[in-house]
Amino acid sequence: MELNIDSLYNNKDLSYIDFDLSENIEKINFSGIDYILVSPLRLNGKISKAGRNYLLQADVSFRFLTECGRCLKDVETPVDYKIDAYLMREEYDEDEYEDIDVFDVASTKIELLDIVNSTLIYNMPQKVLCSEDCKGICYECGVDLNNESCKCSDSADYDDIDPRFAKLKELLK
Numbered sequence: 001m002e003l004n005i006d007s008l009y010n011n012k013d014l015s016y017i018d019f020d021l022s023e024n025i026e027k028i029n030f031s032g033i034d035y036i037l038v039s040p041l042r043l044n045g046k047i048s049k050a051g052r053n054y055l056l057q058a059d060v061s062f063r064f065l066t067e068c069g070r071c072l073k074d075v076e077t078p079v080d081y082k083i084d085a086y087l088m089r090e091e092y093d094e095d096e097y098e099d100i101d102v103f104d105v106a107s108t109k110i111e112l113l114d115i116v117n118s119t120l121i122y123n124m125p126q127k128v129l130c131s132e133d134c135k136g137i138c139y140e141c142g143v144d145l146n147n148e149s150c151k152c153s154d155s156a157d158y159d160d161i162d163p164r165f166a167k168l169k170e171l172l173k
């Protein structure tokens, strides 16, 4: 997903360029895991001049498959976020850009996918559930409690596991 900003670089009268790009990408790697994309990756926004450098403002959106944190079923999960980043042609003082993303650009060909990859870390959903009231999997026998019930007495929601309770259970054995 390369964007050529030659025109912005060469044309003094041009202050920004718009783009709206979509690319079919099979998977993205995040935290060492490959995730399958189930939609094209879309990136739309603009790049404007900021002195001798550039400001990138774009919306990223795609859908990917991940497991429900309770029952492990695959869930199609949307990701939507904004990138606000400076693209630097010049040397800069990192301390001045603490609150904003900064990327070095060596040419007028901007590899947008690299920028998406480096911004994913702040924007991927942390905990995905197939539904807010997913009952999860029974710790004891492993059945999916959304589909069947089991006789294990104290199967509890993952969120409700109390370590003190588990300890007590251990003592009663």
Ligand SMILES: [Zn+2]
Pocket (backbone or CB within 6 Å): 068, 069, 070, 071, 072, 073, 129, 130, 131, 134, 135, 136
């Ligand atoms: Zn679930």
Ligand SMILES: [Zn+2]
Pocket (backbone or CB within 6 Å): 138, 139, 140, 141, 142, 143, 150, 151, 152, 155
């Ligand atoms: Zn069970």
